[in-house]
Amino acid sequence: MSGSDDGGSEVRTREPVELSIPVHSDLIVLARLTAATVASRAGFDVEEVDDLRLAVDELCVLVSDAGSSGCLRLTFIATDDAVEVRCSLDGAETVDGRGSEEHGERELSLRILDALVDEHGEEFDGGQRRGWLRKRSVRHGRS
Amino acid sequence: MDEDFAVEERNEGDLVQVVVRGELDVATAPTLREHLHPAVDRSSGPVIVDLLAVTFIDSTALGVLIGTQERCRERGSDLRLVIDDARIIKIFEITGLVELFSISPTVAEAAIR
Numbered sequence: 001m002s003g004s005d006d007g008g009s010e011v012r013t014r015e016p017v018e019l020s021i022p023v024h025s026d027l028i029v030l031a032r033l034t035a036a037t038v039a040s041r042a043g044f045d046v047e048e049v050d051d052l053r054l055a056v057d058e059l060c061v062l063v064s065d066a067g068s069s070g071c072l073r074l075t076f077i078a079t080d081d082a083v084e085v086r087c088s089l090d091g092a093e094t095v096d097g098r099g100s101e102e103h104g105e106r107e108l109s110l111r112i113l114d115a116l117v118d119e120h121g122e123e124f125d126g127g128q129r130r131g132w133l134r135k136r137s138v139r140h141g142r143s
Numbered sequence: 144m145d146e147d148f149a150v151e152e153r154n155e156g157d158l159v160q161v162v163v164r165g166e167l168d169v170a171t172a173p174t175l176r177e178h179l180h181p182a183v184d185r186s187s188g189p190v191i192v193d194l195l196a197v198t199f200i201d202s203t204a205l206g207v208l209i210g211t212q213e214r215c216r217e218r219g220s221d222l223r224l225v226i227d228d229a230r231i232i233k234i235f236e237i238t239g240l241v242e243l244f245s246i247s248p249t250v251a252e253a254a255i256r
Contacts, residue, residue: 025170032199050230057201061169104209108202108238115237 017076023064023089031060031074035085042078044137051116052135056085058109062122063087063131082118082136089129150178157188158254164196167204175204179211189221191253197226200234212243221245223253 019034021027035056039049056074064072070091077084113120113133120133148165159182167175183190192208194200208224215222226232227248235241247253 025168028169029166047230054199054201054234057168057199061201061203105202105206108205111238112202112234 019074019076021072021074023070023072028057028060028064028072031072031087032057034074034076035083038076038078039083039135042083042137043139044083044135045139048135048137048139052083052085055113055116055120055133055135056087058112059085059087059120059131059133062106062109063089063129065089065129082134084132084134086132087130148174150175152178152182157186158191159183159186159188160191160193160250162193162196166199167194167197168199168201169203172201172203172207176207176210179207180214183211183214183218183220183222186218186220189223189254189256190215191223191225191250193225193250194231195225195227195250197228197231200231202238205234205238205240209240209243223247223256225250225253 017034017038019031021030032053036049036053039052044052060072060074064070070089073088073090075086077086117133117135120131122129122131124130146165148167148171149163151162151164153160153162161178161182163175165171179190179192190211192211208222212222223245225247226235232241232246235244235246245253245256247256
């Protein structure tokens with residue numbers, strides 16, 4: 001992260017924050033914590049921070065495909081009015097489909113993302129599953 | 144796993160109450176399922192799931208609740224949720240699950256529905 005060094009008190013997150021975690025259900029909380037920290041430092045209000053926290057959790061679950069192995073790599077990029085999160089799964093044994101899905105959880109994930117973020121997407125390319133989302137801060141958008 | 148996460152079952156007459164605390168996510172949802180499905184199987188009446196102390200819920204936990212609801216209906220029973228946190232209710236609203244579940248703000252109200 002970077003901050004202004006001109007004597008001002010405002011600190012803006014400009015440089016990407018990167019997080020790499022083994023695909024393990026216990027560790028997705030780290031992605032949520034990072035999302036909340038980045039959003040908070042970017043000036044999101046409490047509700048927006050909560051929204052981004054849940055959205056990043058859903059993105060991780062979608063991309064990691066519950067039950068698969070590998071490493072989840074996340075990049076958080078804060079701009080003046082938004083936070084963008086990119087997520088990819090590297091080195092997974094199975095990355096096609098959500099192994100543990102029983103009751104339409106994937107559809108639920110997509111509904112949650114549709115409601116909470118401005119843009120999101122997924123792709124499967126070259127043996128790697130990737131996802132991304134972008135959420136703007138309404139407060140910043142009005143200023 | 145969330146260190147504050149806990150599931151406790153309380154029985155009172157025909158009423159089975161499952162009290163959940165902490166964050167419900169991909170890590171804790173399997174534990175929730177392990178408690179709810181046997182509770183439904185043992186119950187002869189409604190099953191109340193107290194989510195008052197739940198601070199986070201995601202799609203994997205919602206999937207467990209949907210599965211439990213189906214299990215209840217197969218047995219002629221009824222699953223009732225207790226939620227008063229607007230942040231948690233919001234998740235049920237945006238997923239359309241408020242139409243599927245009976246949701247009350249207190250355990251007392253859930254018990255008399």
